[in-house]
Structure formats: C-alpha cells, structure tokens
Amino acid sequence: MKKADRLNKLEMSKIRMTSKKMDAIEASGQKIIRFTYGEPNFNTPDYIKEAAKKAIDENHTKYTDYTGSPAFQAAVAAKYERENGLKFKPSQVISTHGGAQAAYLVLTTFLNPGDEVIIPNPMYNIYRIIGEICGATVKEYKLKEENGFQIDLKEMESLITDKTKMIVICSPSNPIGSVLTDENLEGLGELVKDKDLIICSDEMYERLTYDGVQASSPAKFDTMRDKTIIINGFSKAFAMTGWRIGYVITPEEWFEPLYLHTGHQVSGMADFIIEACTVALNDEPKYGTIEKMRAEFDERRKFLVKEINSMKHFSCLNPVGAFYIFMNIKKTGMTSDEFCDWIVENYGVAMITGSCFGSEGEGFVRISYASSMEDCKAAMEILHKADEDLTAQGK
Numbered sequence: 001m002k003k004a005d006r007l008n009k010l011e012m013s014k015i016r017m018t019s020k021k022m023d024a025i026e027a028s029g030q031k032i033i034r035f036t037y038g039e040p041n042f043n044t045p046d047y048i049k050e051a052a053k054k055a056i057d058e059n060h061t062k063y064t065d066y067t068g069s070p071a072f073q074a075a076v077a078a079k080y081e082r083e084n085g086l087k088f089k090p091s092q093v094i095s096t097h098g099g100a101q102a103a104y105l106v107l108t109t110f111l112n113p114g115d116e117v118i119i120p121n122p123m124y125n126i127y128r129i130i131g132e133i134c135g136a137t138v139k140e141y142k143l144k145e146e147n148g149f150q151i152d153l154k155e156m157e158s159l160i161t162d163k164t165k166m167i168v169i170c171s172p173s174n175p176i177g178s179v180l181t182d183e184n185l186e187g188l189g190e191l192v193k194d195k196d197l198i199i200c201s202d203e204m205y206e207r208l209t210y211d212g213v214q215a216s217s218p219a220k221f222d223t224m225r226d227k228t229i230i231i232n233g234f235s236k237a238f239a240m241t242g243w244r245i246g247y248v249i250t251p252e253e254w255f256e257p258l259y260l261h262t263g264h265q266v267s268g269m270a271d272f273i274i275e276a277c278t279v280a281l282n283d284e285p286k287y288g289t290i291e292k293m294r295a296e297f298d299e300r301r302k303f304l305v306k307e308i309n310s311m312k313h314f315s316c317l318n319p320v321g322a323f324y325i326f327m328n329i330k331k332t333g334m335t336s337d338e339f340c341d342w343i344v345e346n347y348g349v350a351m352i353t354g355s356c357f358g359s360e361g362e363g364f365v366r367i368s369y370a371s372s373m374e375d376c377k378a379a380m381e382i383l384h385k386a387d388e389d390l391t392a393q394g395k
C-alpha cells in the first residue's frame, strides 16, 4: 500500500538523522562533542517536577479539555500580560503537544491546496514540510547575514499575492539566533494591515534573549494584532523538551476550527502535565529558574561569539536570541554538508549543516550551545586547531 500522495515529500528530520549518525560513531568508540540538538542541558526545574508528582498523586490522570484547563489558559494569558505586555483572554488559549503540534495544527487548520504560505529561509524546517503536506505553495523570504538576518520588506512585498493565506515568522530564530527588530515588524505590519491573512508567530524562544534585547510578538502591533496566531511552549525556556507541551494563542474568530481540529489530532494533553505547566507559568517569577538558565546560556554565547570571531575561517553575527549560533564557514571553501562531515570525522565536533534549514543556510552551520560550557570550551580549542590546519593547507 502506498502512503497518501500528500505525504510524498515527507522525510526524516536532518537534525534527528545527524544525531543518529553521531550515535553510530560514538558506538564505535569515538568521543564526539555535540552541538546538534536544540535541547537545554538543564533538567526541568524541581518545583515543576514536584507539581507533576503532586498532580499524579491527586489523580490528575483523566482526559482534559483541548484547551488544557481554565487555570492553564488563565496562566498563559497572565504570563503574556506580565512578561510581554500583551492582553489576551484566557479563552484564546489552546494547549498543544509541544510547539511541533502547534505548528501542525495551525498550518493544517488553515491551508488549502493552492494557498500560499510564506516562510523564512533559513528556518527550522517543520514549517516547509507541513505546508507541503497541506498541498500549499511554500514561498520563502530570505534572511540574509548582510541584512542582520532581518526581513527584507521589499522582497516580502513582492511575495505577497491574493493567494497568500499565511506568513510564518520565528523570532528569536531557530537556526539563526537572531531577533526581528520592532522596526522590521512594524514594516511587516504596514505590508499586511489591509490583507486577509494569518501571521503565524513562532515564539518558542521568546524568553531567551540577550544584551537587553526583547523579542516582540507581532501581536504587539495594531496592524497585526487581529491576524496573529502565537505558537509557544515549555520545551526551550523551561527545559521541558520531553514533556511535549505547548500552546497557541489565537484571535477569537479562529478559535473554533483550531479547537475542533486539535481534538481530532491529539484529544487534549496529559492532565498532570497541564497541572504542572500551570504551576510553572504562575510560580516561575518566584523561583527565577529561567533567568538562571538564560544567564548560563548567555555566558556560553559570549564565549563562543568571541572565540569564533577570533578565527580566520569562521565568523558569526552576534546572536541575541535562542541558543544558536549560525556560524559562517564560507572561507573554508567547503559546502556546509562537507564541513559538517569533515569537522565531525576529523575533529569529533558535531554541528548541523545550514543547508538543512533552506538554501540560504548554505555556507553556514548551526551550533547549539544548549550543551555545557565545558563542551563549548573543548569544542573551541578543537575549532582553533581546525582553523590552523586549514591555514596550513593554504586555505
């Protein structure tokens, strides 16, 4: 039996494939420093684990409403008001199986075959694949290093047509670590204010920003407020990747199709996880665990940026968000794929090839500094050696 035609372009995540390859290399005895997964090396904060244990003991083990619960919805709304200065009604919130299902839900709820969805290039690649599964035409706007990885508004204008149903933005960006400026978002707002389309805003990393930068949601701007569906979750900021929990915040008019559809996709989230996440959102200001993790990421980020930019063949812009560095490797003369193979096979450092995030990722590799400072230090020593070896080869 053949799979459904709409799944023809389905492929294994290159990030997962790289990790499997690393497992195989390590099984043969070679030690590898992994800069691959976007997974914090921290454990989930204790107070959240305790809340989950307590919830199980109190028999929060039943079906949940697809929204999560009224308390969960209220906690999300309160978080956005407190931290992001944005007022939403709790009734605009729907729980999801991580950020990944949130993306699947939003795109599959609205995109018909023939609709156009405009996504960033480079971009964490679930959006391209889901758009294709929907049979939509996936168009891309380029985020270029020479533009500080901001949206080129002229290009964006040229991509928007009567068929454009959705524009995806992701700030802070995976894989770049860049943050869209308010000025850039204002420009986007001017372009779309009279258009009948959805802004799908992936805000998975909005708590992880540096150098005093804040990542604004497009919902902050009057021009986009009623068009924006926010995707957010717990995986990155709360170090809860394995809990598989996230949420969307939607304008009221789009609530019903999202709510009904997610019911058929996942039938609600785990009861005790909803309880624990409600505690996480409400009590985090008391514990400040995100800030502690963020401060450690920041230390690694500063160290890596300084080291990388001191080498001859590598460079990077200062990334002010997420936990990624998009390292420019063009001076090595290798493609991103070649470089990733070369650096892991000869030096034991694993990175993700930029090309797996889109054509604009060619010439770059993604470094995830969600691993430890110890790994960052060891990897930079090795990278210096690789840099010297390239120089010795006349490159």
Ligand SMILES: Cc1ncc(COP(=O)(O)O)c(C=O)c1O
Pocket (backbone or CB within 6 Å): 038, 097, 098, 099, 100, 101, 103, 124, 170, 173, 174, 202, 204, 233, 234, 235, 241, 244, 245, 246
């Ligand atoms: C930009 C972005 N969106 C969504 C996700 C998916 O998040 P989750 O692990 O909560 O499914 C990720 C995970 O890497 C991501 O980087």
